[in-house]
Amino acid sequence: MVPRTSAPAASAPHVNVLLLAVAGAVAVANIYFPQPLLAAVARGLDVSERTAGAIASATQIGYALGILLLVPLADSARLRRLTSVLLALTCAALLVAAAAPDVVTLTLATLALSTTTVLPQILTPVAAVLAGPGRQGRVVGLVGLGLTLGSTLSRTVSGAVADASGSWRTAYAVAAVATAALLPVLPRRLPERLGSRGDTSYAGLLAGLPRLLAVHRELRIPALLGACVFAASSVFWSVLAFHLAAPPLGYGPGAVGLFGVLTLPAALLSAAAGPLTDRYGAPAVNAGGLVCAGLGLAAAGLAPYAPVALVAGANLLVVGVSSCQVAGQARIFGIGRAVAARVNTVFMLATFGGGALGSLAGAWLYGAHGWSAALLAAGACVVAGGLVVVSGRPAVPSCVRDVTREAGGIRPRIPQGES
DSSP states (O other), X not given: OOOOOOHHHHTOOOOOHHHHHHHHHHHHHHHHTTGGGXXXXXXXXXXXXXXXXXXXXXXXXXXXXXXXXXXXXXXXXXXXXXXXXXXXXXXXXXXXXXXXXXXXXXXXXXXXXXXXXXXXXXXXXXXXXXXXXXXXXXXXXXXXXXXXXXXXXXXXXXXXXXXXXXXXXXXXXHHHHHHHXXXXXXXXXXXXXXXXXXXXXXXXXXXXXXXXXXXXXXXXXXXXXHHHHHHHHXXXXXXXXXXXXXXXXXXXXXXXHHHHHHTHHHXXXXXXXXXXXXXXXXXXXXXHHHHHHHHHHHHHHHSTTOHHHHHHHHHHHHHHHHHHHHHHHHHHGGGOGGGHHHHHHHHHHHHHHHHHHHHHHHHHHHHHHOHHHHHHHHHHHHHHHHXXXXXXXXXXXXXXXXXXXXXXXXXXXXXXTOO
């Protein structure tokens, strides 16, 4: 059954893509700003680096839980109300984290705030659905640029704030203020609903997720690739703070956070992935992204104590991972607007599930075997992503397959209850 365009969505006001990009940047920053603080947290709470590394894993696990449990609601819930509730809960969790007396409290607060700060994965399908066919890659790329800037610059801001204030806690308080600032602005600028209200229950929304993955090959391939590339990225960023703080480099949180500014060129360049996907297709952009990610890891591994090589490697990794994510999302949103939030749920659940495993594996490998072992694991993830892309290439070109489907009156089937 072909998804129908609902009246509420059709009459929705034009959504300001710039606002969505900025809001997404602020929200996604809550996932990444703790990374440069891990060494300072370990010292401040008197725990080992491996224990502090659990905070990075908690952010990825919490984000994956939020994507699974909360993002599907966007297909049927009132977006303005949902957005307001999520922003308020995130602010509260950030304040608890800022006052955490021990690492257990901090980890649990981080898990809670990363569960509720899933607005980027609600705003992205909103922008893509309202953009319409032929422009989805460009719009997803612009919103994705905001997310990339938020993830990279948040590391710089948190490191600078920690250095200036002398405490990692201040960074959590600043994040709470920035998140609260969205409350009076963002909800009122969103459409009331993404699609039709429908009769599907919350349990039905969640139960239908595996069926979406089983039915749509256009979802399976991007989901697997997203898991691989984000695992590689999480390995790198979760251990970078420890590597830079250790001899012979001996850098503090501010220097670690500076990598956010130094990777700004890569963040800006990644916006081109959207138009390139519209023009050349997702497989071509994915292949280019994997090459960039592999080269970045190689540079960081071959010259582990050369700041220039580390910066170059970080830039290539950001370009590669961001390009793969934009291409993947542009591809999955073509499945249909009625399931836009849910296909994004499956895609991002796979992506951040891979990220959580990458953070956990990276912290363990670095503690046990050092920087080179962690980067080898990241490289293995990139190779796995390459195998996914190669195995996922259609035997018949998509244009020919689409013409054949139309000629035979065949359309991709949406699971019952999903239209």
